[in-house]
Amino acid sequence: MRTQLNHSAKDMKTLDQLKPGESAVIYNIKSSDLTIKLLEMGLLPGKRVHYNFKAPFGDPISVQIAGCSLSLRLDEAHLIELT
Amino acid sequence: MSTPTATAKSINVQKSNLTVALAGNPNSGKSTLFNLLTGLNQKVGNYPGVTVERKSGKCSLPGGQVVDILDLPGTYSIYPRSTDEQVVTNVLLHRSSSHYPDIVIVVADMNNLERNLLLFTQIQDLGIPTIFVLNMADQARKRGLRINTKKLSQHLGQVPILLMNARNGEGLNELKALLQQQIKQHASPFYDVFPLFPEAIAEVKYLLKTQTYYEAYLVLQHFEQLPFLSASEKEQLTHLRNQLHFDKNTLQIEETKERYKRIQPILDEVLTLTEEKGTTSFSQKIDRIVTHRVFGYLIFFGILFLVFQAIFTWATVPMDFIDYLFSQLSEWVKVTLPEGVLTNLLAEGVLPGIGGIVIFVPQIAILFVFIAILEETGYMARVVFLMDKMMRKVGLNGRSVVPLISGLACAVPAIMATRGIDNWKDRLITIFVTPFMSCSARLPVYTILIALVVPNRTIWGFINLQGVTLMGMYLLGFAAAMVSALLMKYIIRAQKGGFLIMELPTYRWPRWGNVFMMTYEKSKTFVIEAGKIILAVSIVLWVLASYGPGQRMEQAEQQLLSEQAQMPGDEENMDNAIASARLEHSYAGIMGKWIEPAIRPLGYDWKIGIALITSFAAREVFVGTMATLYSVGEDFEDESTIKSRMQSEINTETGGPRYTLAVAFSLLVFYAFAMQCMSTVAIVHRETNGWKWPLIQMAYMSVLAYVSALCVYQILA
Numbered sequence: 116m117r118t119q120l121n122h123s124a125k126d127m128k129t130l131d132q133l134k135p136g137e138s139a140v141i142y143n144i145k146s147s148d149l150t151i152k153l154l155e156m157g158l159l160p161g162k163r164v165h166y167n168f169k170a171p172f173g174d175p176i177s178v179q180i181a182g183c184s185l186s187l188r189l190d191e192a193h194l195i196e197l198t
Numbered sequence: 199m200s201t202p203t204a205t206a207k208s209i210n211v212q213k214s215n216l217t218v219a220l221a222g223n224p225n226s227g228k229s230t231l232f233n234l235l236t237g238l239n240q241k242v243g244n245y246p247g248v249t250v251e252r253k254s255g256k257c258s259l260p261g262g263q264v265v266d267i268l269d270l271p272g273t274y275s276i277y278p279r280s281t282d283e284q285v286v287t288n289v290l291l292h293r294s295s296s297h298y299p300d301i302v303i304v305v306a307d308m309n310n311l312e313r314n315l316l317l318f319t320q321i322q323d324l325g326i327p328t329i330f331v332l333n334m335a336d337q338a339r340k341r342g343l344r345i346n347t348k349k350l351s352q353h354l355g356q357v358p359i360l361l362m363n364a365r366n367g368e369g370l371n372e373l374k375a376l377l378q379q380q381i382k383q384h385a386s387p388f389y390d391v392f393p394l395f396p397e398a399i400a401e402v403k404y405l406l407k408t409q410t411y412y413e414a415y416l417v418l419q420h421f422e423q424l425p426f427l428s429a430s431e432k433e434q435l436t437h438l439r440n441q442l443h444f445d446k447n448t449l450q451i452e453e454t455k456e457r458y459k460r461i462q463p464i465l466d467e468v469l470t471l472t473e474e475k476g477t478t479s480f481s482q483k484i485d486r487i488v489t490h491r492v493f494g495y496l497i498f499f500g501i502l503f504l505v506f507q508a509i510f511t512w513a514t515v516p517m518d519f520i521d522y523l524f525s526q527l528s529e530w531v532k533v534t535l536p537e538g539v540l541t542n543l544l545a546e547g548v549l550p551g552i553g554g555i556v557i558f559v560p561q562i563a564i565l566f567v568f569i570a571i572l573e574e575t576g577y578m579a580r581v582v583f584l585m586d587k588m589m590r591k592v593g594l595n596g597r598s599v600v601p602l603i604s605g606l607a608c609a610v611p612a613i614m615a616t617r618g619i620d621n622w623k624d625r626l627i628t629i630f631v632t633p634f635m636s637c638s639a640r641l642p643v644y645t646i647l648i649a650l651v652v653p654n655r656t657i658w659g660f661i662n663l664q665g666v667t668l669m670g671m672y673l674l675g676f677a678a679a680m681v682s683a684l685l686m687k688y689i690i691r692a693q694k695g696g697f698l699i700m701e702l703p704t705y706r707w708p709r710w711g712n713v714f715m716m717t718y719e720k721s722k723t724f725v726i727e728a729g730k731i732i733l734a735v736s737i738v739l740w741v742l743a744s745y746g747p748g749q750r751m752e753q754a755e756q757q758l759l760s761e762q763a764q765m766p767g768d769e770e771n772m773d774n775a776i777a778s779a780r781l782e783h784s785y786a787g788i789m790g791k792w793i794e795p796a797i798r799p800l801g802y803d804w805k806i807g808i809a810l811i812t813s814f815a816a817r818e819v820f821v822g823t824m825a826t827l828y829s830v831g832e833d834f835e836d837e838s839t840i841k842s843r844m845q846s847e848i849n850t851e852t853g854g855p856r857y858t859l860a861v862a863f864s865l866l867v868f869y870a871f872a873m874q875c876m877s878t879v880a881i882v883h884r885e886t887n888g889w890k891w892p893l894i895q896m897a898y899m900s901v902l903a904y905v906s907a908l909c910v911y912q913i914l915a
Contacts, residue, residue, distance in 0.1 A: 151277055151447070
């Protein structure tokens, strides 16, 4: 049920590639128009992020960061690189 | 390198009232605190130039002083993404305004301090005296979270910090007491923005005489959107930005990261988590169910069904009562006041006009009670989450769901509810298609037409044919909205993709005070916004229907009277016949005859033409016009009488009944699609800041209504 996204050549694991229940540490937020928004919501490099669950059609997803639930579309989760 | 020279400034004492602004993240309990401080002493206006609601109120302090409280829209930072958030920045940067706050209370959810501190430090660095309220302290305590407020205050320039539970009023007295004291402005900034771009910031500070460097920096970030700057100032700033290569996005990211870098060690120092037992796990258990691929939708549609039922069954009693009240009032005015034009205008134009608005208040109130509960509990965010993917397929957005549901009651509050959609294209499409949702004003039109031609028969023991037809009309409206949205998706060029980076708040019990306030505010806004237009138009209609050119109306009446002299009949029937004849020769009647050629292919005659013209202002006028046309006198809402009159109406050309299945369905489809609501046109004009979109929308809906009605009639006839 996963939506295929255009992955760049040098593939770093991104948040949208996690599976529900997994967690990882954020390495970097890819530069885009949404970078500032993601930072504001607490998605900061060095923070542990937990993939909660996805919506019935696979998009958007819900993640847990610093004790708070967020929803992200897959495109947006794709901007978050993990270590 | 210099630091801002600002020193502790005492509060402006010449002004009669202190202005205190409430700022904070969404879901931080800011509105609860606002309701707590002001009670019913609030008023909702608009910020100049934008359509964001400006909520303000008065609060009495124990010492007898009164302070003005301003509730700013919820925001995560000083970098706005939606019109709502833009307001916060505009207010906080407009220092010369008379509404500029003397104190800002920053409300934070104590369980999410890191993110809340970002906004707090930004506001504090603007050089406004601040109070920091840590809300939901009980929940944090239960989680085992301890905080050293004294130390935190030391790190934040001795800012007064208060632990609160706005939900039960804990800490309110302390806050009020604090407002009586002098709150000092922070002397040196939490994060000094100056080194980020010294030349530009110094230049702006000199140019606009801002008080702090941070203010100067933010003006340079946002000046295009700031309404209080003059054109020449904006020109200078543009020049400055280009000349010095001020890259605002990179700087925003840099600033945000730097702030977090300073916040993190402070939190490590002041926060201790003794035992981790979260309320979040409970929320997650609920989330498993409500976002489940089967149960999630079942629950959502179950709730929709309940809301729908409530709107159309619970509301009937108060609606009948309001209807009765207004017809009695009209009657009373007619009997009591001296006869004359003004009395007639009052009794037949103004009062029915106001009644026509007030009658929808019960439905709108019930709808908003539900919406407020769903928002208060945190469920609405899950609906957005659940529907986002589907809505995006047709060019909408998860956040479009609330306006679309609200549209079932009335398009006016529904279109106002689109303000939360941060993407302009998504918002525009939502505004464009919301009027297709079958609002409650269509209901009386649907009921009477369906009752006229669809037999009241039950098939298979449980399906009522009339009920199914009515449901079909609602589905038709929904389908039209979706198809139109899809069309718009390909026509409008997108500037920027939307996003759904949204908090899924922890589930909570609704706070009934907030539910009441929201319902009250929305109903009031509806009465005022829609009321102004419906009232004005009903007066115009009354004039058009009561007067005709020259002596035509009098001549028609005389002719009838002389006919009656020849064959005396029922007095009451005669009065009705006169009323009908007068209408036929009034301006409205002439207009009906004038458009007859255009609507004949749809199966309508001039009488229906009058109804179409009158319901241009508001579609529910249809029933009233029908009542007048078919001479049932004053008792507008008595649908059974109107029904029998309409049923016995003969088509003079065919000799058969006027309202055949084809005509009735053609009318149904016409009313489903046509933009017959001046209030909606006005609200779209206001929300889109111009006439372009309301005119396109009206043209599109009218053409669609005409063509569809034409097809239906030609196929069925």
